[in-house]
Amino acid sequence: MAVRVLVTGAAGQIGYALVPMIARGAMLGPNQPVILHMLDIPPAAEALNGVKMELVDAAFPLLKGVVATTDVVEACSGVNIAIMVGGFPRKEGMERKDVMSKNVSIYKAQATALEQHAAPNCKVLVVANPANTNALILKEFAPSIPAKNITCLTRLDHNRALGQISERLNVHVGDVKNVIIWGNHSSTQYPDVNHATVTTKGGEKSVRELIADDKWLNGEFITTVQQRGAAIIKARKLSSALSAASSACDHIRDWVLGTPKGTWVSMGVYSDGSYDIPPGLIYSFPVTCEKGEWSIVQGLKIDEVSRAKMDATANELAEERSLAYSCLA
Numbered sequence: 536m537a538v539r540v541l542v543t544g545a546a547g548q549i550g551y552a553l554v555p556m557i558a559r560g561a562m563l564g565p566n567q568p569v570i571l572h573m574l575d576i577p578p579a580a581e582a583l584n585g586v587k588m589e590l591v592d593a594a595f596p597l598l599k600g601v602v603a604t605t606d607v608v609e610a611c612s613g614v615n616i617a618i619m620v621g622g623f624p625r626k627e628g629m630e631r632k633d634v635m636s637k638n639v640s641i642y643k644a645q646a647t648a649l650e651q652h653a654a655p656n657c658k659v660l661v662v663a664n665p666a667n668t669n670a671l672i673l674k675e676f677a678p679s680i681p682a683k684n685i686t687c688l689t690r691l692d693h694n695r696a697l698g699q700i701s702e703r704l705n706v707h708v709g710d711v712k713n714v715i716i717w718g719n720h721s722s723t724q725y726p727d728v729n730h731a732t733v734t735t736k737g738g739e740k741s742v743r744e745l746i747a748d749d750k751w752l753n754g755e756f757i758t759t760v761q762q763r764g765a766a767i768i769k770a771r772k773l774s775s776a777l778s779a780a781s782s783a784c785d786h787i788r789d790w791v792l793g794t795p796k797g798t799w800v801s802m803g804v805y806s807d808g809s810y811d812i813p814p815g816l817i818y819s820f821p822v823t824c825e826k827g828e829w830s831i832v833q834g835l836k837i838d839e840v841s842r843a844k845m846d847a848t849a850n851e852l853a854e855e856r857s858l859a860y861s862c863l864a
């Protein structure tokens with residue numbers, strides 16, 4: 536049976552990169568038919584229709600149907616997976632609170648539509664920024680969707696960290712694993728390599744053993760990952776799109792089909808208090824996935840430096856949550 540996948544903001548640049556990946560099987564595998572539900576706002580309706588035309592023209596064998604609409608109820612009806620890319624971008628001169636207020640109202644409304652019209656057990660991935668807080672608002676206003684079904688994207692940051700290690704060591708990125716992104720998808724995120732390993736001819740080696748340069752690992756590596764989004768904007772004059780789309784596919788694929796044995800990935804999920812991160816935040820943790828369920832990797836040793844960085848990004852998320860709630864008041 537075809538799986539119905541909603542992509543909001545589908546006429547935007549991530550949407551344009553993402554929908555063909557889904558239609559080709561990059562998200563749910565090469566044997567899983569899909570029906571795409573694409574939502575955007577009325578000013579983008581014509582562009583959205585153009586994307587639909589291109590999807591038809593691409594003649595994807597797995598694509599069993601396309602719904603392109605500006606009606607949120609039609610978009611959410613019967614969807615099994617919802618990828619929330621649509622949102623209000625920060626424009627020059629806008630206060631943080633104004634952007635937050637716009638996104639809070641979008642995510643509040645879309646939460647209700649998903650709760651009422653999506654398929655039972657719909658899995659939700661929020662990509663649009665502020666991703667963690669948008670996901671939290673969605674969770675608050677869709678109380679009948681289990682909290683474990685609502686996540687946000689930090690896989691792009693995770694993949695960026697893998698990419699930096701692989702470039703530095705000149706090894707294939709597929710041989711690097713178990714980096715962690717802790718916290719917020721923002722510049723306070725903490726990319727942690729303390730548990731990361733590389734598969735070498737001589738077996739599995741820790742990244743800290745292979746890269747003796749602590750100054751780079753504790754400094755430039757972290758800031759490069761944190762600031763990578765800004766570096767892409769500077770170079771492309773547009774924000775990351777193909778890497779964001781590809782990471783969204785990775786996030787859902789691993790969630791639905793499982794993580795490889797011995798490998799974890801980073802996902803923004805509802806905190807249960809693991810690693811003393813306050814419950815009630817959507818925070819990025821290392822997780823493994825099996826049979827469509829994620830679980831936070833337990834028992835990792837956290838040193839003092841990591842602790843401080845993990846708490847700092849949690850504090851920022853708590854502040855964002857207060858700001859979001861003040862917009863609701």
Ligand code: NAX
Pocket residue numbers: 543544545546547548549550574575576579620621622623624641661662663664665666688689690691692720764774775776779
């Ligand atoms: P674009 O501005 O190209 O596209 C956004 C689309 O959303 C537009 O077509 C717009 O009309 C639509 N939209 C606006 N309000 C909507 C609503 N209420 N319902 C449905 N659609 C709506 O942005 P793009 O570059 O595609 O980025 C999309 C979002 O992803 C942004 O919020 C961006 O900040 C965020 N990102 C998140 C990343 C992550 O790792 N979590 C990384 C990439 C990206 O920066």
